[in-house]
Structures are given as C-alpha cells and as structure tokens.
Amino acid sequence: MRRQGTVMRAFGGFYYVLVESGFLTCKPRGKLRLEKDEILVGDRVEVSAVDDDTGIIEQVFDRKTVLSRPKIANVDLTVVVIAAKNPDPSTLLVDRYLALVAHHGLEAVLCINKADLVDESAIQSLFDIYRSAGYDVFVTAAIYGHGIDELRQRLSETTSVLAGPSGVGKSVIFKALCPEAEAKIGEVSRRTGRGRHTTRHAQLVRVEGGGLVADSPGFSYLRLDGISSSDLRLLYQEFRLYMQQCKFKSCLHRAEPECAVKEAVESGRIHRERYENYLKLLSEIELDQG
Ligand SMILES: Nc1nc2c(ncn2[C@@H]2O[C@H](COP(=O)(O)OP(=O)(O)OP(=O)(O)O)[C@@H](O)[C@H]2O)c(=O)[nH]1
Ligand SMILES: [Mg+2]
Ligand SMILES: [Zn+2]
Known part of the structure; x- marks a missing residue:
C-alpha cells in the first residue's frame, strides 16, 4: 500500500518519514536516487511500506519552497534566532539572513534568546x-523556558525552521518546544572539543498544537548568492511602503534624488540601522557582481 508522508530526518542514506500511522525508516527506490540528486528534510514523499517500520520512497513531490541555509524543503516560516549576548548579536548578519529568507519566499520572525x-x-x-x-x-530565555509558550503558539499549524548563528540556543529552544519528540528521536548533535553540542543536520519534529518545526546547524557567514542589487531592495518589506514614491522606478535608495525611502529614514519611519545595513549589503552585492 502506498501512502504519503514527510521526510523528518535524513541519516546515512536512510530517511525517517512521518506517515499517518507513525514513522517509517525508508530508502529511496533505486531509480529515484538517480533522478533526484538528493531528498531533503521536509520533502513530501510517497512511500510503499515494506513492513510496520520500514518503507521505500517511490516519489518526491514538487517542493513549495526550498531554503538554501539550512537545506530544507517546504518550510513556510523561518525563526531567525539570535542571542542577546554570547555570541553578541549582529544586525548585519540578521538582515543578511532575512534578505535570503525573503528571497526564497519564506516568512520570517525573529527570536532574541538568552534574554537572561x-x-x-x-x-x-x-x-x-x-x-x-x-x-x-x-524574546526567550530558553534554558529557563521563558517565552517558549508564545513562540510555540506562533509555530502551530505551520512548518518552520529554527536558523541562526552557532551557539545562540536553537537546540535548547527546539527541545523546549517539543520535549517529548526530542526524547523519541534521540541525539542529533555532537559534542565538540570545547565541550559544546553542535547540531550537524536539520531535522523536523511535530509541535504541540499541530505543525512541524526543524532544528538546524548554525552558520557564521552567509553569501547573498543569486540576489541582485535590484532584488535586494524588494526584500526589505518596510521599504515597500515608500518606494512607489521614489522619483525613479529603478531607485536603489542610495544617491538618487527625491528618494522616499531615504526621506523615511530621515524622519525615523524606517530604522536607520536597517537602512545602513542595506547599503552595506548593496555594495557587497555590487562588488561580487563587478
Ligand atoms: N544563559 C543562557 N544560555 C542559553 C540559553 N539558551 C541556550 N543557552 C546556552 O547556549 C549554549 C548553546 O546552545 P545550543 O542550543 O547548543 O546552541 P545552537 O544554536 O543549537 O548551536 P549550533 O547547534 O552550534 O548551531 C548552550 O551552552 C546552552 O546552554 C538561554 O536562554 N540563556
Ligand atoms: Mg544546535
Ligand atoms: Zn528610493
């Protein structure tokens, strides 16, 4: 019998697929492996059950979204996690990542962890x-469970991923969001030489109240690959309110005269730090392309 499910976790050529009746450990059908270069966590698949616990992935359905960092399919929402301290927050890194997430067509929310x-x-x-x-x-202090209920509520009924720099507390938040699921799935991180646990792979679990959430490995640097300078300004949602009033349709909101975005920055309606980071990302893209 064939059934549909979601790839929750990938490990050593096996895929852990959530179907209606539970979990199946699956291998892809041989020809599928040749056609698709990889099956991603989050992929919707059709599987044929071999027995109660194992199955074969027969088909991978078209993806609604694919995020590049982490590599994960069919996610609606990215929770960009930063720490209030340790590591110190970088708004430039947050803005860079928010642009990347928007470029892939996903919604984003911010989580400021380690509020304590x-x-x-x-x-x-x-x-x-x-x-x-x-x-x-x-705002969360995940080790104390603070702010977790509010976050969980936002994540119910959607598929989301926790993403952000290494060490900000994504895995602690993940475990706090779904403590039971975590126990079932087991260890997903590796203790480093410095005595820290570092997440190696993205994996999904069910959230209470419906929905799925993924933990993912941290990153330190991101390139804005595939984003042009004329794309970038469209990825800033708060610019959209004003850009129609710019004198030039092609306005990059930098040196152009009669720029409504710059005016909104001057009058405090657009936050100056967001705008300054925008200019930095813009020159970075131009340097890359030049
Ligand atoms: N003070 C404080 N420490 C926290 C909090 N949340 C997490 N930590 C600590 O921060 C460290 C890193 O937490 P992790 O959850 O492993 O961080 P991560 O974002 O998953 O890191 P990677 O897997 O490397 O990307 C651990 O020592 C946690 O105990 C918090 O709310 N407050
Ligand atoms: Mg982690
Ligand atoms: Zn402008």
Missing part, C-alpha cells in the same frame, strides 16, 4: 529595530 544575560534596555533596542520593520519578535 542582558538588561532589558539591550533587548528593547533590538526589539524596536525589527518590530518597526514589521517582523514579529519573540
């Missing part, structure tokens, strides 16, 4: 930057 390590004022300024840009912002 700084004063409220330090959180507030980060919070303001991204709230004013139109993003939902969650």
Whole structure:
C-alpha cells in the first residue's frame, strides 16, 4: 500500500518519514536516487511500506519552497534566532539572513534568546529595530523556558525552521518546544572539543498544537548568492511602503534624488540601522557582481 508522508530526518542514506500511522525508516527506490540528486528534510514523499517500520520512497513531490541555509524543503516560516549576548548579536548578519529568507519566499520572525544575560534596555533596542520593520519578535530565555509558550503558539499549524548563528540556543529552544519528540528521536548533535553540542543536520519534529518545526546547524557567514542589487531592495518589506514614491522606478535608495525611502529614514519611519545595513549589503552585492 502506498501512502504519503514527510521526510523528518535524513541519516546515512536512510530517511525517517512521518506517515499517518507513525514513522517509517525508508530508502529511496533505486531509480529515484538517480533522478533526484538528493531528498531533503521536509520533502513530501510517497512511500510503499515494506513492513510496520520500514518503507521505500517511490516519489518526491514538487517542493513549495526550498531554503538554501539550512537545506530544507517546504518550510513556510523561518525563526531567525539570535542571542542577546554570547555570541553578541549582529544586525548585519540578521538582515543578511532575512534578505535570503525573503528571497526564497519564506516568512520570517525573529527570536532574541538568552534574554537572561542582558538588561532589558539591550533587548528593547533590538526589539524596536525589527518590530518597526514589521517582523514579529519573540524574546526567550530558553534554558529557563521563558517565552517558549508564545513562540510555540506562533509555530502551530505551520512548518518552520529554527536558523541562526552557532551557539545562540536553537537546540535548547527546539527541545523546549517539543520535549517529548526530542526524547523519541534521540541525539542529533555532537559534542565538540570545547565541550559544546553542535547540531550537524536539520531535522523536523511535530509541535504541540499541530505543525512541524526543524532544528538546524548554525552558520557564521552567509553569501547573498543569486540576489541582485535590484532584488535586494524588494526584500526589505518596510521599504515597500515608500518606494512607489521614489522619483525613479529603478531607485536603489542610495544617491538618487527625491528618494522616499531615504526621506523615511530621515524622519525615523524606517530604522536607520536597517537602512545602513542595506547599503552595506548593496555594495557587497555590487562588488561580487563587478
Ligand atoms: N544563559 C543562557 N544560555 C542559553 C540559553 N539558551 C541556550 N543557552 C546556552 O547556549 C549554549 C548553546 O546552545 P545550543 O542550543 O547548543 O546552541 P545552537 O544554536 O543549537 O548551536 P549550533 O547547534 O552550534 O548551531 C548552550 O551552552 C546552552 O546552554 C538561554 O536562554 N540563556
Ligand atoms: Mg544546535
Ligand atoms: Zn528610493
């Protein structure tokens, strides 16, 4: 009998597929392996069951979205996780990643974790930057379980991925979101020489209240591959309100006269830090292309 499911985890050529009746450990049909270069976590697949626990992936359905970092399919929402401290937050890295996520057609929210390590004022300024840009912002201290219920509520009924720099607490948040699922799936991270656990692979689990959430390996640097300078300005959602009023349709909101985006920055309606990071990313893209 054939049934449909979702690839929750990939390991050593096996795929852990969630179907209605539970989990099947699967291998892809031989010809499928040649056609698709890889099957991704998040892929919707059709499997034929071999027995109660194992199956064969017969088909991979078309993907709704594919995110490049981490490599994961069919995710609707990215939770960009940063730490209030340790590691120190970089708005440039956040903005770079938000642009990348938007470029792949996914929605994003921000999660500021390790709120226990700084004063409220330090959180507030980060919070303001991204709230004013139109993003939902969650503040958590995951090791104490603070803020987790609010985040879980936002993640119910969607497929989402926790992404962000290494060491910000994604795996702690992931386990706090779904403690039971974690116990079932087992260890997904590796202890490094420095005594830290580092996530090696993306994997999905079910969230209470419906929906799926993935943990993923951290990153330190991201390239804006495939994004042109005229793409970038469209990836800033808060620019969209103003750009119709720019004198030039092709306005990159930099040196052009009568630029409504720059005016919105001057009058405080667009956050200056977002705009300054935009200019940095813009020159980076131009250098890459030049
Ligand atoms: N003070 C504080 N420490 C935290 C909090 N959340 C996580 N940590 C600590 O931060 C460290 C890194 O947490 P992880 O969850 O492994 O970080 P990660 O983002 O999954 O890292 P990678 O898997 O390498 O990408 C651990 O020592 C956690 O105990 C928090 O809310 N407050
Ligand atoms: Mg991790
Ligand atoms: Zn402009």
